[in-house]
Amino acid sequence: MVTVMGGEETRKGPWTEQEDSQLVCFVRLFGERRWDFIARVSGLNRTGKSCRLRWVNYLHPGLKRGRMTPQEERLILELHSKWGNRWSRIARRLPGRTDNEIKNYWRTHMRKKAQERKSSYSSSSSSSSLTYESSLTSNLPPMLGGIENLNHNQTGTLSCIVSAAKEMNHDPGVMHAYPMEQIWKDIEKSEAKVAAPPCQVNQTGAASGRDYCFAESFLRMENELKKLFLPPVQLEGLFC
DNA sequence: AACCTTAGCAACCGCAAACGG
């Protein structure tokens, strides 16, 4: 879907694999900030907001996919009873899960369960001093491993990221060598309005259109960064 | 097989907080 905003076309709706790969690459380059800049310079024709959401909820390398474990389920129930609909806060206690995921999960699973429990408790006697919540708290096991312990190959998303990086000849290790903070400062200083023209996908096929998009985006970005006093050696290393 | 309902999920929207000049 495409909406027209002020003459520029802004894409909406589901993300394509190509867009995902492009976003992953640019986030790796510039980090998880300045979403508007990333949106503009990548030529994705998405809003910064949309890019951020896509990254946070779907493309982020630390994401755990698949069903909630019973431990996670209990933790969500416990924390929701404590904090209410503070999804982002709850999500911080569940490594690899996003607020959106938890919110959706609650809506479909937990709310129903909570209601069932509530009704069953209200119908039963209140003689027991041990509430469901307190029993949860006392029996909670430690959270299963942190993000670093996740098996990244378990998710299609992760393999997609890896393949995207490989495809683009990108060495993730390179990034750590660059002073991104400095780059950002420089960008902020001299950020000219980068008029990102709509990415042109040719009519013959998506593959060539994709290559064109990447090439054009990088060219655009390279030109921008060249204005920022970066030595050519660093610049070469920066691009995928 | 066709239609309807429901569950699950991705994505959008509006608002408010945080940030920077």
Next chain:
DNA sequence: CCCGTTTGCGGTTGCTAAGGT
């Protein structure tokens, strides 16, 4: 302190696949 911009959050919508009739 003010104001514009960016980011984060929570609510909501819309699409799709699965299951039921």
